[in-house]
Amino acid sequence: MEAGYQIPVMALILIGCMLTFTIVTTFMFRSQKTSADYYLAGRKVNSFINASAISSDYLSAASFLGVAGVAFLYGFDGIIYALGFFVGYIALLLFLASPLRKFGRYTVPDFVSERFHSKTARILGVIGVLFVSLFYMAPQMLGAGKVMGLLLNIDYEPSIIIIACIITFYVTVGGMKATTINQLVQFWILFGAMFLLAFIPFMVKGYTYSDVVSFLATFKGPDPVTGKIFDGAAYTGPAYWLTNLKDTLSLLLALMFGTAGLPHILVRFYTAPDGKAARRTVIYVLLLIGMFYILSPYVGHVIRYTYMQGESMDVSPHLMKWLAVNGKNLAVPVAGSHFGGQILLGIVVAGAFAAILSTVAGLIIACAGAIGHDLVVNIFNPDMPEQTRVKVARLSSILVGLLGIPLGFWAESMQIAVLVGLAFAIAASTFFPVLVMGVWWPRMTKNGACAGLTTGIIGSFFMILGKDLLPDFLQYKNPGGFVMLFSFLAIYVASKMEVSTKGESALPPDTQKVMAILHGPEKL
Template identity: 75%
Template structure:
């Protein structure tokens, strides 16, 4: 009997071709003369390429595997993830993209430090970048372990080590230039495989949208699978956020505004030539990921429909057992095997592999910027020559990339999309409030910025890991929306208190010039 552990030759060929392309691209862009070349690709990436790279960076294992997995597990409830991930880019377009590029720095900690002339704000920004990125990297490594196990029947931990070494090597050598070109190709592999998964059931297999949705809407039987617990809590049980309006709204706010606070997404707008190009890039991204997030829940719903009617639709016993045991993460590969055999499974596995490569690469570059540029250069030795700055960036990339190994080990039993949702919670409550207020409120002070960052970081940490010690009214399945509101309140309150004590001297002396740069015409 066929099993999905059979090595898919198509996947091996595609992944081999993708890795060959990655090696060639990395070698071609191995020379970076300045830190701007390494971190920002020389600020010369055109809008369409940048949009494809951002989409690839953003459509991580959570989107490629996790959104469909949530839709498979909980049906229509899973759409909240796709909706939240997409809507966040509208906030990014309206509030942040163009002003950040006009400000013209390297990183998010650069913005908070230069905007408020504060070393302390930069330090909190560095902590925030690393905190968000580590939470985001863990589920990517989880996806890597699952996909490589599916592809080559590798033990989970072995797969984590292999994928971590591959990504670390090409990012360390190729920098942002090589990473951007690789992400461009990886996005279209992801999008193409997801398009086929949605196209084949409805067009070639005769399924109808009405048939699938009507069946799922009227289904009253047992759920396909129970969630996996996270340290004894219900964080990792998909569907719990819809038990009350408090959890629903907090999750939705975290997904929407976490997008606009993700450091590895924000840094990409510094690679655009100017603010106009940054806005144009976001519009392209909205079109690309909007199409993707229409397709992904469809795939999850269809494979849920097939699983619940496995006997009627002749689903392979091995595919059925895999969905029952690990449908939360492998609904997409199982859909590929069911609808297209080894060929489509190969395309899907290649797509998942591309999603993981792309996102982890972006996270490594971002963390390397936080360590190499924000910490070493900006705080320790601002007089480092460019050649040493590039070397520092490479060393930081190497260290962060290898850190993905223990993160992947720790995430083995978790659900990809939900764990990413917690990273979004931290981003929403940390960087989004500080950036929005810093860009649009001239009276924001240094203490307000520090209070916002500290509230977001500490509040998220306490409410995520200390949930069991919280009173019932403060227990959230995803605390992002709640902590975000606390961060906004902390920024406003501390800024007003500092202003009442010091008067206009509490506001940075160059605030008028900064506001002119952020909101004025291109220079």
């Protein structure tokens, strides 16, 4: 056992209680008679519960661990993630929440296929959902592995396997109903943890933001563990993101509009009873996550403040070593140990697990819908009976859940918030343009939808995974905003060309009816 390691008894107790509740809830809601029950909880989730579940789904490891971690690591540059994550819900409220619920389908590929009567668009939508969701799942598993290692002092790989199996089990058995109830509880655990992390240093210790920033801005000296020189002026001043306009704008566009293209978030609006409830849900979400994103950067800066005063850090040598090596991902648990000892560390670690469990569960549901509902049922066997569809949904959930294991291994050395930002880049360049144009532009055609999806998928793939092969002017830290503009252009050009070639017959025959559904009054 590593020197200085102490068994976090309170954390183990709280996580045990949370997992017990999760398992009990899973078995309570294990019966799903239809695929709508499995994927959408019967479309009967009220606005407050849905908002809490969406917030839990959204406040992933990237938000709970990553935002504070980026603020700890990069200073004010880290706040850009909190800003982008929050503003995205405004775009979702204004452009998509109510129309998508009024359209009343199961998944994002469902909307694309039914809006343009195209199996090709559905298949491209499935590819997009898997691309976004699996890219998003990787940093969640990374967070799980890091926190599990901190908690139990075990290796990263076994941690990933344990977490993947737990989440796969409860999603597969309980479906969306159990997932929603679990996410409701998990949100208030993680929000309560972040609130305490901010409340104690601010109200009890008296660490005002101005005091923290003033100290860090003037500090220049060795890191208390690694010995590297810390330059406070660079930490609190305009560093990379604020001085590189190209990358900053692309990142902000990706974070803002990627939110409105995340499949696991969009699918939750189909669980609302109607469009009015969907709009109300988004307003609640804005209030909840707005409060969260005010707190998390402060926590990151406060832990940097206390860390640079090495002698005052009231944590074990084990945690100090973790902070020095993994501060980008583990500043929040260390802050819990410092400000509240074993009790607050336990609450914080439980909050981290809650964030990871809820988000991965939502991603599994979204991917299972893409594979089971969009691909297997709608492409290969539209006449499949409901009970068989539920079995397909469960098998799809198992497949996707276990994919989290290799994804977690791949992401081990990365930063959580940065990696999630790349998932937002794919969502912003793939789904947001197609959904917004499909909802608001009546003259969009099938070819336009396929062109937008193809541009987003291929453009994101090459600019993220093949970045080193591109010339310098096309290399972005986050290419989401750049590719998104080309996706919009591809939709417009392809639609115009199709209409000019085929005339009005190029438009879907039910366009006016669909527009009336999307933008008309609710059905009574």
